[in-house]
Amino acid sequence: MLDFTLENISAEDVERLRAVYEPLAQSVRELIDATVRTQVEAADVAVAKAEIDAATARLRRKQLDGSFGVRYLASGERMAWGNAVIGIRNPIAPPVEIQHDSSGTSWCDFHLGAAYEGPPGHVHGGVAALILDHLLGEAASDGINPRLTGTISFRYLRATRLGDLHAEAATTRVDGVKTFAAGHLADDHGVTVEAEGVFIQPRWARGE
Amino acid sequence: MLDFTLENISAEDVERLRAVYEPLAQSVRELIDATVRTQVEAADVAVAKAEIDAATARLRRKQLDGSFGVRYLASGERMAWGNAVIGIRNPIAPPVEIQHDSSGTSWCDFHLGAAYEGPPGHVHGGVAALILDHLLGEAASDGINPRLTGTISFRYLRATRLGDLHAEAATTRVDGVKTFAAGHLADDHGVTVEAEGVFIQPRWARGE
Incomplete structure (x- = not known):
């Protein structure tokens, strides 16, 4: 059975979380595009890679053990923020709305x-x-x-x-x-x- | 018609390019995972986002106008490095080998x-x-x-x-x-x- 979670958080908390994590994912989407298309030389790539690894280490200081999952709010609203197509927190997702x-x-x-x-x-x-x-x-x-x-x-x-x-x-x-x-x-x-x-x-x- | 490109570069150049860009894409894959799973607070997210934006700006200093495309070497080898499934330069690709x-x-x-x-x-x-x-x-x-x-x-x-x-x-x-x-x-x-x-x-x- 799939583990859909009921989250006991308010609409205000959802908006606060969205304001923190949605712009982060959007920045990573830009980085993905730049990674495919860049033509800068090895020295610049090395500096960029160090910046990226620093960001990753910072984000991993506290993280979910597994994937984001799908969470339902008491309001019935669904938070599929990790979804590969619609997830606002998932940089792989375009995301599609x-x-x-x-x-x-x-x-x-x-x-x-x-x-x-x-x-x-x-x-x-x-x-x-x-x-x-x-x-x-x-x-x-x-x-x-x-x-x-x-x-x-x-x-x-x-x-x-x-x-x-x-x-x-x-x-x-x-x-x-x-x-x-x-x-x-x-x-x-x-x-x-x-x-x-x-x-x-x-x-x-x-x-x- | 699809624009498959013939690249006039040597096997050594291909290996040099791979050594520069493949580790970069792998770092971005780690960052994608961390972005979905992070639970750090807004202040840490803001610092990470600034690091990511700096890396993106650095990589964009010189970049392809469009997508990576599919390039064929004189040897017949195919470089589909931007491909969404197998692309070693594409952080969205797992990549599948x-x-x-x-x-x-x-x-x-x-x-x-x-x-x-x-x-x-x-x-x-x-x-x-x-x-x-x-x-x-x-x-x-x-x-x-x-x-x-x-x-x-x-x-x-x-x-x-x-x-x-x-x-x-x-x-x-x-x-x-x-x-x-x-x-x-x-x-x-x-x-x-x-x-x-x-x-x-x-x-x-x-x-x-």
């Missing part, structure tokens, strides 16, 4: 830079899958109970340019514990990847 | 920590897709000509624990420009995700 419109569509606009590359100048096909998997899972969810991917498939129409991107997804059908969702990724020239998936509410979350 | 055995199976052993989380304590389903997409693509490739994902599907048997993981894939069939590959991801309790895909040699790489 998912919106929900009144028609039931979930969507997001986001930017992918050099760190998400596969084919030259283009998004890694697996990164497209990563983000669409998350988005379809959110579209298949009711926002409270988790749903996990059962099966998912992707069809690549063409390579996706790095840059400003859009993705959207919606539930297409519900059959018992299975929710079907479909969606796509698009760059500024149109749809590049189509996705279809079946998402399942875990047995332990069904109240059985 | 793909091996090929004599039976035609491609495989990799790697570690995924807190930054790759989806469900609490477990690998994001989309991260599993990211790595399997890349591995199946390598298995479907002849190691020289690129093959891009046409379609790929994933079946999740159960959640994958964060930690030491194994993945493997092999070509199952070739039909003209289409190569079919299949594989799986496993944690220390066995197979967690199965994948099947069709990979296509781009028209411009077919010599047509």
Whole structure:
């Protein structure tokens, strides 16, 4: 069973924590981009590496034993701050901020830079899958109970340019514990990847 | 068309560049992990953030205009150092080092920590897709000509624990420009995700 945690902290505390840790993750995202693209010489790299190692040692003085997990507040709000796609504390996450419109569509606009590359100048096909998997899972969810991917498939129409991107997804059908969702990724020239998936509410979350 | 670059540098230069930039990326990977897991207070975070921003500014003094791309050496060796899965210069990449055995199976052993989380304590389903997409693509490739994902599907048997993981894939069939590959991801309790895909040699790489 997955260990979703209930955090007994106030909305004010959440905002205070966000104000401390979100800008840190954003700085690390900039550093990731610079690490892929830098052309400075060995001596400058050595100084930068020493600065980075100093920051890491400072941050590790007090840290979680394991991963961040997923925490629920008493308000019902979910803190998935460590998540690889949406986590505001996770520098690997772009992060994607998912919106929900009144028609039931979930969507997001986001930017992918050099760190998400596969084919030259283009998004890694697996990164497209990563983000669409998350988005379809959110579209298949009711926002409270988790749903996990059962099966998912992707069809690549063409390579996706790095840059400003859009993705959207919606539930297409519900059959018992299975929710079907479909969606796509698009760059500024149109749809590049189509996705279809079946998402399942875990047995332990069904109240059985 | 994708811009694969031919680099006119020697094997010695490649090793020199690797010795400069690979340890930098490894330091940033440690920093990413620390950023997700740190519990130090705001004052320490502020100092760490200043160190990180200084390192970023130093690395950006001279940098590529865009992404790293994929470069081929005169020897035929491929430098995909910016790649989101295997890139030794890309801190987002674990990085995965793909091996090929004599039976035609491609495989990799790697570690995924807190930054790759989806469900609490477990690998994001989309991260599993990211790595399997890349591995199946390598298995479907002849190691020289690129093959891009046409379609790929994933079946999740159960959640994958964060930690030491194994993945493997092999070509199952070739039909003209289409190569079919299949594989799986496993944690220390066995197979967690199965994948099947069709990979296509781009028209411009077919010599047509």
